[in-house]
Amino acid sequence: MTDRTANFDPSRLARCDDVYRSLGLTRDVSFNVDADYELGRVTIVHGARVEVIACDGAGREVQLLCTFPSEINLRIVTGDWVVLKDDHVTRVLPRRSTLRRPDPNGKDVQILASNLDLVLLVVPIDRGLNIRMLERIAVMAFDSGARPVIILTKSDEADNAQELSVVAHVVVPGIEVLTTSSRSGVGIEPLRAQLSEGVTAVMLGPSGAGKTSLLNALEGRDELTLRVSRGGEGRHATSTRRLYRLASGGVLLDIPGIRLVDLLVGQDGVEEAFADIEALGAQCRFRDCSHLGDLGCAVQQAIDNGELSSQRYESWKILQSERSHQDRRRSAESLTSPERARKRTPKPPTP
Numbered sequence: 001m002t003d004r005t006a007n008f009d010p011s012r013l014a015r016c017d018d019v020y021r022s023l024g025l026t027r028d029v030s031f032n033v034d035a036d037y038e039l040g041r042v043t044i045v046h047g048a049r050v051e052v053i054a055c056d057g058a059g060r061e062v063q064l065l066c067t068f069p070s071e072i073n074l075r076i077v078t079g080d081w082v083v084l085k086d087d088h089v090t091r092v093l094p095r096r097s098t099l100r101r102p103d104p105n106g107k108d109v110q111i112l113a114s115n116l117d118l119v120l121l122v123v124p125i126d127r128g129l130n131i132r133m134l135e136r137i138a139v140m141a142f143d144s145g146a147r148p149v150i151i152l153t154k155s156d157e158a159d160n161a162q163e164l165s166v167v168a169h170v171v172v173p174g175i176e177v178l179t180t181s182s183r184s185g186v187g188i189e190p191l192r193a194q195l196s197e198g199v200t201a202v203m204l205g206p207s208g209a210g211k212t213s214l215l216n217a218l219e220g221r222d223e224l225t226l227r228v229s230r231g232g233e234g235r236h237a238t239s240t241r242r243l244y245r246l247a248s249g250g251v252l253l254d255i256p257g258i259r260l261v262d263l264l265v266g267q268d269g270v271e272e273a274f275a276d277i278e279a280l281g282a283q284c285r286f287r288d289c290s291h292l293g294d295l296g297c298a299v300q301q302a303i304d305n306g307e308l309s310s311q312r313y314e315s316w317k318i319l320q321s322e323r324s325h326q327d328r329r330r331s332a333e334s335l336t337s338p339e340r341a342r343k344r345t346p347k348p349p350t351p
């Protein structure tokens, strides 16, 4: 791929600074754009057209509905930075991170959003904490390359919020946990503090977890509530992935609720979400120990002496077996269709 253009007019860049910064562009992100092209960020995708916020030659913000040529061998997603010429997307700039899951057809990998700094793992605690859901979205978040933060919602309807926050810390060690209520306003300020200028965050969690409500609580804007309830047939309120610019300076992506069965299990994510088990694994007698009852297994030992909870081990086993199932399916498919496999898989499957 040739990229001859490293000369996006610097004075134009200065004029557009406010617009680009409100879209989450930080100074340390560099990009190459022709002088007579425009730079914009995709806020929402409608099939063959995408809504883009860009900046015109006079430094004014413009909202465009753009088409893109079929030569772009890439599905454009919310969060993408794109190069524009006359309301046409000519190029998608390299993505610095992507949130991915298997396509609903169960075969392809689907990219949900791009260029993220933060993944908010939004899980409700009004009826307890769904540990399996939390674990899986954590894996997905780690896999994205962005920083995960756990948001426990609906704390106004939980009488053991404190306890569940401790549980969340144990389930996904080493990451921050915030307890919130969009109703009472608890935890909204600390959440806002995470969403400062230069930060692009996405909310990931099951339907009804209160993602859109968090957005409303953060922004205090009625129109968002209206938009949500208007589209809200039944319980699944949000049906599109959309990028919002926040008063706090950050950018927040609201996406539809995710279902447990759809979740991608990437090897990188599993290793980070279960860093304790990976660390124990280094002490097993055999280097290729499966931790499934092999002789001299340090993981098994840790369970026996109470260092590792057997429930956590069970979750790890489930994720591992699903991942190897997916890998087997992928490599079987790649044998029958190398072209498809190449296009589909951003990372090579682990052996």
Ligand SMILES: Nc1nc2c(ncn2[C@@H]2O[C@H](COP(=O)(O)OP(=O)(O)OP(=O)(O)O)[C@@H](O)[C@H]2O)c(=O)[nH]1
Binding pocket: 153, 154, 155, 156, 157, 180, 181, 182, 183, 184, 206, 207, 208, 209, 210, 211, 212, 213, 214, 228, 235, 236, 237, 238, 239, 255, 256, 257, 258
């Ligand atoms: N008690 C209580 N209810 C809440 C809170 N936040 C959201 N809810 C309710 O939970 C329901 C779902 O909220 P949404 O914000 O639409 O959930 P969502 O995660 O955006 O759902 P999808 O768009 O379907 O993914 C609504 O009835 C909200 O009123 C909260 O903090 N406390």
Ligand SMILES: [Mg+2]
Binding pocket: 211, 212, 213, 237, 238, 254, 255, 256, 257
């Ligand atoms: Mg929603």
Ligand SMILES: [Zn+2]
Binding pocket: 281, 284, 289, 290, 291, 292, 294, 296, 297, 298, 299, 300
């Ligand atoms: Zn072992």
